[in-house]
Amino acid sequence: MRISLLAATATALLCTGTATSVAAPTAPDAPAGAPAAAPAAPVAEAPVERLIVGYKSMTTEAxxxxxxxxxxxAKGAKAGEALEFDRRIGTGAALVDLGGELGKKDSQDVMAAFEADPDVAYVVPDRRMYATAVTPNDTEYNRQWDLFETTAGMRVPGAWDKATGTGVKVAVIDTGYVxxxxxxxxxxxxxxxxxxxxxxxxxGGRDSNAADPGDWMLQGECGNNYPERDYDSSWHGTHVAGTIAAAANNSKGIAGIAYNATVQPVRVLGKCGGTTADIMDGITWASGGTVAGVPSNPNPADVINMSLGGSGACDAGTQSAITAAVNRGTSVVVAAGNSNANAANFNPANCNNVITVAASxxxxxxxxxxxxxTVVDITAPGGETAVSSAxxxxxxxxSGSRGPVSENYEAYQGTSMAAPHVAGLAALMYQANPSxxxxxxxxxxxxxxxxxxxxxxxxxxxxxxxxAATLGAGTGGTPTGKVFTNSADVNVLDNTTVTSSIPVSGVGGYAPAALKIDVDIRHTYRGDLKVEIVAPSGASALLKDFSTSDSADNVITTYTVDASSVLADGTWKLRVTDNYSGDTGYIASWSLTF
Structure with a gap:
């Protein structure tokens, strides 16, 4: 079976049409609905509204x-300000409201009043923190409505604080890479x-060079009067790769959805399309399987994108290659096709164990x-250049019509363009939760x-x-009441960091916004300890910090953290650090309630 290249036929590479070429990356006017750049964290110190006051452990105020x-x-009266106790923080410190925003000098006067008190261990401003992910400075970013527009964009910027694809490998099974x-x-x-x-x-034939020399065709040269006219080179695989992982914040071009991921070009489509056998081998090799006569893949893919297709049922060979890839742990994303027809009649969109993507x-x-x-799983932006290139x-x-000439940027439409949006999203998920x-x-x-x-x-x-929702920017998973416990003792010695692990399975989806963590740590002078929870994705949250004034014994308490941005299943760790000599102990037990 031969899978053809062009959307004008019954089979498709799954992009249709091009728009005006952008020969050089210039900064266009922002389209309607484009967001303003997210503000960077202020350089100057903002006015202070609250203070965090840590009292020494034996004082009444503590x-x-x-x-x-x-x-x-009393401290407010001394400094000429109206101070109010707000609440007790989890560490035991007091949060003090200053009664309004105070400038630098006034807040320093109030802090000085606390610092002069021998019962006060420390006093620090309650500072505001800012998200580190900001709108990319790429010059074509304002054209990428598909990423950010409120109406029909994929809300990608809301996920970038959670993941950018670092460490994730995506294989693009396509025309190669220019x-x-x-x-x-x-x-x-x-x-x-x-x-x-x-x-x-x-x-030549098969080799280790996945460079795209161009897939131009002359009328009828592929047999059976196909194609019906001359076609220029599409550079299709490069367009797909850019949507997935083009560099961001490099002051040029576009930003990829998983802009810190890597892309591996796997060339299976050329002049006149590609064959089922070659595509099967591409799937196998990309996912880490063995192909006779081909060196093993040193970078097996976490995600495969296949913006290609042909008519007919999913053949047993293609299905076997896909099933084996998925069993190796690789997600396979495919385009639904561009025929305004039922995707059930198009291969590989109708194969099992793939994520089939329609275009909006x-x-x-x-x-x-x-x-x-019914075989469509999800829809993602694919564009409509027939209306406007914008x-x-x-x-x-x-820009080359046959061989490569100069790099540029163009607008395409097609389910070929929709699929890499989902492949990029999958790459973000693999970073957020490698398991x-x-x-x-x-x-x-x-x-x-x-x-x-x-x-x-x-x-x-x-x-x-x-x-944004998929990466957990929403409310997280629904509480299930499932409890996972580790009761094995782990010694905590002087000046060491230790971890205790709990494997979690069967919860599914994201952890709840109020994840309960019950901790039983036996240790004299608990102020020596810092306690953190580490999610399967590697994200961590501070449960308890060091304190020079907390001389009490043991940490036996329940913490609640917002874990809605991480997936629940995987290995969770309790990380305990001792930063002083003279007192030791052990983790007696801890548990997670989802």
Missing amino acids: KSDAAAAKDAK THSDLSSKMVAGYDFISDSFVANDG DREGNRASYSNYG NGIWSTLN ITPAQVESAIKSNARTLPGTCSGGCGAGLADA
């Missing part, structure tokens, strides 16, 4: 809220699996060309989708993919 409130009023400076730092060595030298169009336009309707139906998906390309499975990736993407803001006839899966 034990009594009433005493702390009385002391706050050099582009907005992608060069993201690429790892791939492979050319095209076995027919005519189709390869590079002077800028208003959130099913794109006029997009396939549909409504297409902008990404990395080349996530392909089934969990698909489930989380579908369960966090939002209703298409426009219309969809025929079936668009779970709805429009939502990166």
Whole structure:
């Protein structure tokens, strides 16, 4: 079976049409609805509204809220300000409200009043923190409505505080890769699996060079009067790769969805398309399987993107390659097709164990060309350049009509463009939780989708993919009441850091916004200890910090943390650090309640 390249035929590479080329990355006017750049953290110190006051452990103020409130009023009167006790922080410190914003000098006067008190261990401002992820400075970013627009964008910026794809590997099984400076730092060595030298169009058959020499075709040269006219090179694999992982914040071009991920080009499509056998080998090799006569892949993919397809049922060979890839832990994302027909009749969109992606336009309707139906799992922006190039998906390309000439950016439309949006989202998820499975990736993407803001006839899966919701920017998982415990003793010696682990399975989805952590640590002079919880993704939260004034014994308490941004299943760790000599102890037990 041969899978063809162009959307004009019954089979498709799954992009349709191009728009005006952008030869040089200039800064365009912002389209309607484009967000203003997120503010950077202020350089100057902001006015202070509250103070955090740590009293020495044996003082009355450390034990009594009433005493702390009385002391706050007294300190305020001394400094000429109206101070109020607000609440007790988890560490035991008092949060003191200054009665309004105070400038630097006034707040320093109040702090000096506390610092002069021998019963006070420390006093610090309650500072405001800011998100570190800001709108990228890439010059074409304002064209990327598909990432950020409120109506039908995929809400990608809301996920970038959780993950950017670091350490994740994505294989793009496509036409290969033509050099582009907005992608060069993201690429790892791939492979050319095209076995027919005519189709390869590079002077040979299979080899380790996945460079795209161009897939231009002359009328009728592929047989059976196909194609019906001359076609220029598409540079399709490079466009797909840019959507997934183009460099961000490099003052040029676009920003990829998983802009810190790596991309591996796996070339299976050339002049006249590609064959099922070559595609099967590409899937196998990309996911870490063995292909006879081909060196093993040093960078097996976490995610495979296949923006390609042909008509007919999912053949047993393609299905076996996909199933094996998924069993190795690789998520496989495929385009639904561009025939405005039921995707159940298109391969590999109708294969099992894949995430099949339909395309939406800028208003959130099913794109006029997009396939549909019950085999569609999710919809993502695919654009409609027939309306305007501004409504297409902008990404990395080349200006050459046959061979490569100069790098540029162009707008394409198609389910080919929708699929890499989901592949990029999957890459973010693999960073957030390296132990996530392909089934969990698909489930989380579908369960966090939002209703298409426009219309969809025929079936668009779970709805429009939502990166921010999928990465846990929402309310997290529903509490289940499931409890996981580790009662094995772990010694905590002087000046050491130790961990105790709890494997969690069967919860599914994201952890709750109020994750309960019960801790029983036996240790004299608990002020020596810092206690942290570490999620399977590697994200951590401070439960208890060091304190030079807390001389009491043992940490036996329940903490509650907002864990809604991390997936529940995987190995959780309690990390305990002792920073002093003379007192030791052990972790007696701890538990998690989801």
